[in-house]
Structures are given as C-alpha cells and as structure tokens.
Amino acid sequence: xxxLSRPPAGLIVTPGASADRDHATLVAVEAALPEITVERxxxxxxxxxxxxxxxVAAAEALAERLGVEPEEIAFGGRSFGGRxxxxxxxxGLPAAALVLLSxxxxxxxxxxxxxxxxxxxxKVPTLLVSGERDPFGAPDEFAQHIPSIAGPVDVExxxxxxxxxxxxxxxxxxxxxxFGVN
Numbered sequence: 001x002x003x004l005s006r007p008p009a010g011l012i013v014t015p016g017a018s019a020d021r022d023h024a025t026l027v028a029v030e031a032a033l034p035e036i037t038v039e040r041x042x043x044x045x046x047x048x049x050x051x052x053x054x055x056v057a058a059a060e061a062l063a064e065r066l067g068v069e070p071e072e073i074a075f076g077g078r079s080f081g082g083r084x085x086x087x088x089x090x091x092g093l094p095a096a097a098l099v100l101l102s103x104x105x106x107x108x109x110x111x112x113x114x115x116x117x118x119x120x121x122x123k124v125p126t127l128l129v130s131g132e133r134d135p136f137g138a139p140d141e142f143a144q145h146i147p148s149i150a151g152p153v154d155v156e157x158x159x160x161x162x163x164x165x166x167x168x169x170x171x172x173x174x175x176x177x178x179f180g181v182n
Contacts, residue, residue, distance in 0.1 A: 003125075003177070003178060003179070003180040004074075004096060004097055004125060004178070004179055004180055005180075006180070007035060007036055007179045007180055007181050008036060008072055008073055008074035008096035008097060008179065009036070009037065009063075009066050009068040009072040009073060009096075010036060010037040010038070010039065010062045010063070010066055010068070010072070010073045010074070011029075011033065011036050011037070011038045011039070011073070011074045011075070011076065011099070012038075012039045012041055012055065012058050012059060012062060012073060012074075012075050012076075012085070013026045013029055013030070013038060013039070013040055013041065013075075013076050013077050013081070013099070014026075014040075014041050014042075014043050014051070014055065014075075014076070014077030014078070014080075014081030014082070014084060014085060015040075015042065015043065015077060015078055015079075015080075015081045016077075016078045016079035016080050016081055016102070017043075017046045017079065017080040017081075019078070020042040020044070021040035021041055021042040022040070023040075023078065024168065025078055025101060025168050025171065026040045026077070026078070027040070028168035028169070028171070028172055029099075029168075029171070029172060029175060031172075032172035032173075032175065032176060033172075033175070033176065033179070033181065035181050036179070036181070037062070037066060039058060039062055041054065041055065041058050041081075043055075043080070043081060043084065046080065048083065048084050048087055051080070051081070051084035051088075052084055052087055052088045052091065052093075055075065055084060055085055055088045055093065056088060056093055059073050059075070059088075059093060059094075069094070070093070070094040070095075071094035071095060071096060072096055073094075073095060073096060074095060074096040074097040074098070074099065074179070075088065075089060075093070075095050075097075075098055075099070076097075076098055076099030076100060076101065076127075077099075077100070077101065078101045078102050079101070079102045079103070079104050079136070079162065080104060082098075082099070082100035082101055082102070082103050082104075083100075083103060083104055083115055085098060085100070086098055086100060086103070086118065086119075086122060086126075087118050089122055089124060090118035090119075090121035090122050091118075091121070095124045096124065096125075097124050097125045097126065097127070097178070097179070098122065098124055098125070098126040098127070099126075099127045099129075099175055099178065100126065100127065100128045100129070101129050101130070101171060102129075102130050102131065102134060102136065102162050102163065102164070103128055103130060103136070103137065104136040104137065105136055105137030105141055105142060105145065106136065106137060106141075107136070108135035108136060109135070111141065114145070116145045116148060119145065119146075119148040119149045119150075120148050120149070120150055121150065122149045122150055122151055123150045123151045124151045125151055125152045125153075125154075125178075126149055126151055126152070126153045126154070127153075127154050127156070127174065127175065127178040128142070128146070128153065128154070128155045128156070129155075129156045129157075129158060129171050129174055129175075130142070130155075130156075130157060130158070130164075131157070131158055131159065131160035131161045131162060131163075131164035131167070132157045132158070132159060132160065133160065133161045134160075134161050134162045135161065135162060136162055139157060142155060154178065156174050158170050158171065
C-alpha cells in the first residue's frame with residue numbers, strides 16, 4: 001500500500017451527492033484520525049464544477065488556518081464527493097493524497113459513461129476503497145482504468161455494494177494505514 005512519507009496536516013472529506021457532512025462514513029473517518037485535522041465538507045450540489053470550487057475554497061481556508069502549505073492537505077470523499085475531489089486535484093489543486101471511497105466509475109447500468117478522463121492528471125498517492133458489488137464500478141472495470149492514474153494507487157475491496165454496510169471500521173483502518181498513522 002502506498003504510504004505517505006508523513007501524514008497530511010489536514011484532510012477534507014466530502015459526501016455523496018445526496019448526503020451532507022454528517023454522513024456516517026465521514027464522521028467515522030474523522031473519529032478514526034485524531035492525529036489529523038479532518039474537515040467534513042457539505043457540497044450541496046450535483047455539479048462537479050461547483051463542488052470543485054467549494055473544495056478549493058475549503059482547502060485554502062484549511063491550509064491558512066493550520067499554517068501549512070496547500071500540498072500538506074489530503075482530499076477525499078464518498079462517491080460524488082470523491083469524484084469532485086479527484087477532479088479538483090487533477091485540475092491543479094495541490095494535495096498530499098486522495099482517498100476515494102465508492103468512486104463512481106460510471107452510473108449504474110451505464111458502463112459506457114466513464115468518469116475517468118482526468119485520471120492521467122492525478123499524480124498524488126491515491127487510495128480507492130469500494131464495495132465488491134458496487135454497481136458504479138466492479139473490480140474488473142476498475143482494473144482496466146486504474147493504470148491510467150499517474151500517481152501511486154492502492155485499491156482495496158470491502159464486502160458490500162455502493163454503501164458497504166458495516167464496513168466503516170475496516171475503511172478507517174485502510175485510511176490510517178495509507179496515511180501511515182497505524
């Protein structure tokens with residue numbers, strides 16, 4: 001598993017399209033990382049462009065508040081939130097790493113509508129964690145597209161679908177290991 005040379009100073013995590021900052025997985029991630037300043041961010045939009053703007057603004061504010069360089073902040077989220085973070089980083093947002101939970105590779109039943117055009121511009125260490133039966137992208141589909149991510153990538157599968165029930169503790173262990181805060 002790619003590990004960062006040191007844990008990020010901060011982590012901004014974002015929810016899926018229909019959720020807010022209080023999504024159970026985001027709350028679990030924050031609780032599992034007491035060594036890192038975690039900011040749970042509500043996006044309140046289904047526009048990737050609008051979400052990217054909110055993520056960039058939150059990143060600037062968090063870096064300033066912590067007194068760190070922007071590239072010391074990591075980003076991630078569930079589903080749409082993770083997708084928006086990955087686009088922000090691909091578009092030039094400095095980042096320590098990406099944590100993509102249940103990344104929506106494509107809409108369910110529409111594997112031709114891939115959301116991977118920006119993958120080759122992601123150069124930071126990336127952790128992808130998804131359910132083995134996620135209709136937004138199966139393991140074999142991810143295997144075809146993950147190699148286009150320019151940075152080091154670790155892909156982990158947990159039991160379940162797009163919202164893997166009962167897997168928050170396992171997901172948090174994977175994130176802690178990825179950040180090197182075991």
